[in-house]
Amino acid sequence: MNLNMSNIKEGEDVYFECDIQANPKVFRVQWFQNGQELHHNVTAGVILSNPSLVLQRVTRKSSGHYTCRAINLNGEASSNAIQLSVKFAPVCSADQKWVYGGGRHQPVNVTCNVESHPEASTFKWAFNTSSEYVEIPQDRIFSSRSRSMVAYTPQTHHDFGSLLCWGVNDVENQKQPCVFHIVPAAVPEPVHNCSVWHNASAAGEPEPHFTVTGLAPGTEYRLAVVASNAQGAAPPTVLVHLTPIDVAEKRTSPSAADSAGAGSLVSLTPILAVLLGVAASLVVCSVVLVVVMRARSANARARAATQTKIIYDKASPTAKGADDGGFVQQERGPDIILVKSDTRVPGEDKQLVRDYLRGRDGSFYINPGSLLNNGAVVTRETEALLPDPTTSSSACSQGAPVTRCARSLFRGGL
Template identity: 25%
Template sequence: MVNVDLEGYIVLIGGRAILPCNVTKPNSDSSLVAVLWYHGDNKNPIYTLDARSGKPETMKHFASEHLRSRAFFNLTQPLSYLRLEPITEQDTGEYRCRVDFKRGRTINQNIFLNVIVPITKVIIYDDDKNIIKDVAGPFNEDSWVNLTCQSDRGNPPARVTWWKGSDLIDDSYHQSDKGNSINVFTFQVQRNNLMSIFTCRALNNNITSLIMQNVAIDMNLKPREIKLINAPSVMLTGTQYELICQSIGSRPSAKINWFKDGQLLTGLGESTSEDGSVTTAYLTFVPSVDDNGKKLTCSAVNDKFPDFFLEESLILKVNFVPILSLALGSSIQNKDIMEGSDVYFECNIQSSPPVNDIGWFYNEKKLESDNKQRISVNNSSLLIRNVGKVHSGKYQCWASNDIGKGSSDTVHLDVKYIPVCKSGQRIHYGVAKHEMAVIVCEVDADPSEVTFQWTFNSTLSHVYTDANLNLYNSVVASNKSEGDEEIKYTVDGLKSIATYTPKRPIDYGVLYCSASNRVGKQTEPCLYFVIPAGPPDSPENCTLTNITAHTLTIECNPGYSGGLEQTFHLEVYINASGKKRLINNLTSSEYPFFIANALPAGNLFHLVTYASNNRGRSPIVTINGNTLVAERWQTDYFEETVVSTSVLLLMGTVTTLIIVAIIVILIMKIRSDDDSRKDKSNLMNLSRISGNKQESTANCIDTCESNGKQLTGSLECIEDIWGPDLIASQLIDSSGFMTIPVLTGTVEAEIYECNSLSDQTNETLIGRHHHSHHHPLTGHHAHLIAPSHHHHLQQQQVQQSINQSTNTPIDTTFYGNHCHLTTTGF
């Protein structure tokens, strides 16, 4: 037997395989008996040709069951072959052709048939075994990705590779247990891999085409950039700003959040570009003072990367008007501030930009350093040394910068102080004897829990100091003794109301009201002057201040009130048929200011003004005035009318004075001889009055009664004549000059006439005294009618004597043997 190995054959599945078998007779006398085909290890032939008939057309062919019609042996010379068609994968293997001859050896011919089973597809899947058809992912940027490409089973096994474009990037494939070829491509995705195309190729022969599968790489991208757009470097409080934050490069689109010092803010919303890579967020922001120096942040985050974000921050610089807070020094907070202590204020200032000016207010008025008031201002601090009641009030600091001016809240400084008299009180109480005076004493004090004490002084002499208008006793006062008038009073908070009834002249004087609290006792008591009540003085300096066609305006200064509340009156008279007719009557309880209107134009009016109180009325004051002619009360006409009226009044006054002067001269001439004889006697009698009070009283009584004249209250002649506070201390000095009584205290009483102080004269010595100014300390006038026998004294000597005896500046005006004395203060 002869074995022959033939070259193998490669046939594509489904194709035709021609398996040759040489059937040439070894010699001429030999003949073919049979041809048998074996496949693999199968001992039974898969195909048999019975050639014993010798004729091809009668030869018998036998094929196995699995071949059936797919196999046919073609007996041709010199090379016969077994044709298999179509080829199946099972046809792969070694075939053996056995040729038997009638005479000769059997020949075995071996041939290997390699059936190519091409792959038909590849599949790509991820780590989760998800089959990827077109797009893989999305994968997070910078993550590691495994893409597996698997071919189906083929023969021979396929070669599976990964390509990017024309570049082979991975050829590391392996066979699975099932005969599949697998290539796992592992790589880290980068931003530039977005939508890149990777190709899996598979091939197991050089006959069929490549099997390929493309896959695009989808990715989730981190935000690449974030920025604040047009954010102002400086902001103003209360101003609205539109802030924009933009994120670039995120896939999917980023979410933008706004933060202020870590606190999440609510934005207006977002917009996204078409490709989703650009996100723009908006924020309406109104900065406040507290925002200055804080960090405003916009942050972009992709939800696919929870641990990654980009942010852009801005340190806010917010400008605002200075904000100030004022506080007392820590050492004195929440404590009572006693007068005499030091007080420190600190003005805390918050400002952007820095302040360029600082100041202070006290009770809404500018406050500066004042050594006299012990106030020291040093920019944002204020020091008050030895604080007192005068320093109580509202304090405030202010500061300004380039934006504006701001002020602190007011801080009320409450200084605890001893009681002091409340200003603006009524201090003069005019009452008659046996009439009860209700005197109200009010003090200011802190704390306001006070106790009161009342005392009385019937003062013989006082000295007033114009510098501070305080009253000081210079002579011992007559104290109240047992049985004298008792001062009864009640207390209502900071007010005490005393009732006091004078019964004698010495009961007129000064009531002292003094209060105490836990800080201390009042150092200067409140003084209330109890004086005899009388009618008021006439209004003074009355002038016409405005004249129109139908209106006359008159204004006066109030005269002395007589110790009581006074009312001012104006009566307007018009000349009608030679008679005066009252056409208007006005009153005022506050001030002598009157507007008489609805008057007929171009007429002369007599304006009569006076004052009244419960004790009577003052002498009248008359002023004449003309209303302007209608339609002609322009400025030039008004001036002309006033000048004309004034000239007429002046001429009338001068004429009257001349006539009076002539009459007085004639009377004085007639009586001059008698006056000279009586001069000495009267002066001696008057000098005795300057002794002690009882002696002066007796002399006055004797002198007055010896001439048949009765004085009111004859037992207290001096008091009834001069009043409790006006004492006739000396009338005639050693040189024979007339001296004027010391005018002390509050001059309130009226001095009545005491005629003929000696048997030798019936001339009037002392006339009526007028207190004609409303202020208790200034503007006193004494109108003395001197006896005719003093007329020979030089006016200069009289003036000198007056000034020496009173020790007070007094102006003296002489009218014949009258002199008018005016002093500006006692």
């Protein structure tokens, strides 16, 4: 393998050649970087041409140990590893602090780490704001092996801004500076996204986490988590946690049973109050309904007890003198008189009929209920058809006239 290692920089092409002596001839050659086989990939800049390897536009990721392996019918053999170190200008390291807080007249130590090959020999610092760009004097810069630190002290509120850092090595100066932000110091923000676990379930959780022991079962605890810095402490974040009750203790402890009973009674009190209120409402509604129904029943009985009697009064005919032309005229008076009767005496209807038949005053009594039940009306014009009140209704069965039988039935209905 032949390679010129004197000056390989990032962006250049590198050629590897494997010198092989074999009998019979080899039929396959493989190339490896740090033990991983390389495959032909023009897009990635890897070109395999048996027995050569070409790396185009190498980068710092191309650095490593390279070997080749030859294979024939009798076996295989590998070459010694050769180290390829690609030289590149300084670049900012990924894992470092980018924001620093401080107060006025308080020095802030800012550290800048870079990666390069060879290592950065010198560093340059500058302060940058939207209005000015000021280089930091070299006497305030401390550098050692790709690492530099500067002590920066803000004097006014205008001195808070960005610090820029460049590293320099034998290849060239750093193209993109590392940017660090200097902000006014303040107390930290309250912690967030906190959780509480029981027992050892928090194992494996990311830092920070805390373990509290000796907690009583079935007890509510309030845990306060506070973040602080040199400027002060943040408002506490309070976490509420109820420790679980041990099953065995719950079964054997009288105090646990008493507390559980008291808790059940307290929880049932609102339910009992609601049920009692509903029952009282139902009772009141029932009483009001009974009173209304009784009042309506009393009014119905009072209306049923009230009956109406109709007295028909037809004036007796009187003869007039010759001035009247010899015609018979009747006195004009009330034909029907309504009489309200609240009580009914047994036999009263029959007695009124007898009085009518014997009298000649032209008045008679009609019971509306009897009219509806018997369907007959008694008038003075039909008086000649009426038999004596003492005549038995059995005469209908002995061939009496139909009208007389109807009158007898009517009288019997009264």
